[in-house]
Amino acid sequence: MKVSFARQVKEEVVFNDFDICCQKAILSAIIKVNGTLSLSNQGLLLTIRTENAKIASKVHKMLKEVYHPHIEFLVSRKMKLQKNNVYILKVSKAREILDDLGLMNGLGFHTLPDKKIIQKECCKRAFLAGIFLSGGSVNNPETSNYHLELSVDEEEYALFIQELMNYFHLNAKMTKRRNKYVIYLKSAEKIGDFLRAIGASQSVMNFESTRIDRSMSNTVNRWNNCDIANEVKSMASSNKQLEDISIIEMFMGLDMLDEKTRTVALIRKKYPDYTLNELCNAYQDETGLTISKSGLHHRFKKLSEQAAQLMQMQNE
Secondary structure, eight states: OOOOOOHHHHHHHSSSSHHHHHHHHHHHHHHHEEEEEEEOOOOOOOOEEOOOOOHHHHHHHHHHHTTOOEEEEEEEEEEEETTOEEEEEEEEHHHHHHHTTEEEEETOSSOOOOOOGGGGHHHHHHHHHHHHHHHEHHHHHOOOOOEEEEEEEEEHHHHHHHHHHHHHTOOOOOETTEEEEEEEEEEEEHHHHHHHTOOOOOHHHHHHHHHHHHHHHHHHHHHHHHHHHHHHHHHHHHHEEEEEEEHHHHHOOOSSOOOHHHHHHHHHHHHTTOOOOHHHHHHHHHHSSOHHHHHHHHHHHHHHHHHHHHHHHOOO
């Protein structure tokens, strides 16, 4: 089964090493988007869900490294749609963790992250990486349209993420889709910049390489289509010229034409598939004289006018 490009990006990001400050920024984003709070016999319990085993493993590792909680790791299976596995982390010391991350608000989460969590630029990048790991997707660069998006539940949070993305000059836009707020990028260049910002350097290389290959393929196709169109146009012109010559031969004879026009008519009959450039060369080979494309156009126009006059006379 082919792994999606979005999954490749996420699995590249989770293999990166992060300083403690950046780990907190990532955890702040992931807990906010994929975390829930509940009360148990042991007190407040934090539950984090994800459909990616490597993301779950990375969250487990970061929590253990920074806060040393007890974590129960569970796996369940979705019953709808693709029936993917869901990886569940049940985390103790929830209040301590959330207080340190600035997320705790009564028995829920603050809408916006604590400013201290994203104070440094590296932490801003790590926070965006956490948002992408939690609710992000990006189209395969082989597709016809480029699209990267981050999806969250709250409008204020979405506006904050949009502003943070635009701190990196990404020109992010926002829209509402059903009950979600979606921050998105449609420019291939900006998508590459975002992937670079969150530390997916190999994915950026793959993205740019595929994009360039696709762009080159499209360019070649346009060239080919242009060549075919020119060839069709050239054939149509040649057929019209041969038709005019045939009419003149039938009702008047080519000998009645001036020498240069007659020579052009005879060469066209001899080389019915030649382009104008090729006819110019053939004319020089046959006569030892040169003629320009505009000269050929002039002669064929004379042939066309003569053929039209002859047909009009026949119809009167």
